[in-house]
Amino acid sequence: MNQMRMVILVAIACVVCLNLAGCGGGPGPQGKGEKDRPARPAMED
């Protein structure tokens, strides 16, 4: 019973944290992907 209660509490905590983080969205269409791009633009000479 205690385990079940713990599982429920952890699940609630996860939902709360995700909501606070604003992470309710899902990935949309992406292009060539972050790994296929340079991390930053080219440096000035």
Add this chain to the structure above:
Amino acid sequence: MLSLVVLAAVFHAEPGWNGFRGAGLGAVYLEMKAPTKWSENENVVWKVALPGSGSSSPVVWEEKAYIVCYSGYGVEGAGGKVADLKRHLVALELKTGKEVWQVQVKGVAGEDGYRGYLTEHGYASSTPAVDGNGVYAYLGKSGLHAYDHGGKKLWEADCGQESDPRGWGSAASPIMVGDLVVVNAASESRAILAFDRKTGKQVWKAEGGTLALSFGTPVLAKGLDGVENLLVGAPGEIWALNPKTGKLVWYAPLRGRGNISPSVVAGMVQGESLAFVTGGFESKGTTALRVGGKVEPKGGRQAWEVGASSYVPTPLLHAGRLYWVDEMAALKVLDASTGKVAHEGKLPLKERGGRSRPVYASLVLVGDKLYCQTRREGVFVLSTGEKPEVVGQNRVEDGGDFSATPVPVEGGLLLRSSKMLYRVGEK
């Protein structure tokens, strides 16, 4: 909204509120006046229903105000079909609020669904930019659109149709830099894009995967060496681009590795040209950096760093102090030369926050008063100085959400809700 800004820009000043946070003026309007009291029945010059929702601010050019809205999908949680999404650019008579012209632009295939943070800010979060040629509206995946002041289309430019990894949608505003209009298209193409103001032709593209969750408006600043930087906040770092070429002049790590880009403000403080970078999630902190050329400035790139930060609202720099009211309504005043927190307070809101945070707009300084727009409890008026005091709380209510930064106009302010636009001022 989530964004970055510069204020330094004494060299970039153009008349009026011509872009996000007044563009180069950094939301500081010392010569203007606005009332400290208004209500539904007092000091409302006009109010008009908007054709759609949105959280961006209007901009002003001569006798007109311009504003972007969206309709057809995701309005106030009403649902609908994403295929019906439309964005509107509306020109209004500043004196009366009467609509002068309006254009509508359909969304594109692959628009992000109405979920996550999009339920907080919607599909019209980018404040337009305006100049003598016309108005430039960044409409996310539908691109950058330019119209003249009569409503005639000048050009449109594709900025990409990708999505950020969270599907939160774009929120940064276009800014004008010399002959260019610059857009942070991190969500749409992981790039900062610069277009010729007159033709819409792309002049440069600064691409980088690090931009994946960059939602801030770039900011222009000039170092003591005369080198201009276009400052871009990316998660965990700040970039200084050459505004003429888009090439990287320098970049610097920021405190922590937040997953959302921070806000940037810049200006002169005690003889130094500094950029102040704050926000990001989950990293907490504000960093002051010396701007300029690639050679590290005297004293090093970083001037100071502290743990205090604002996640959504952008700070305001004035008279050596950095002010902000963060998304949870916490007021902070920092000494801009040292980062020392001079004052901490909290706006007396009834709302306690939670997921739906009570403040998204940024402070604006009009005359000698700070104006803080809350989302659902009106505008707080505060004094300036080391310890600002609340001198007023004024409400107009329409059941909508006020996420846009107030805009100073002659004798008053424009206030934008998700439903209406108001002009307050002494009649």
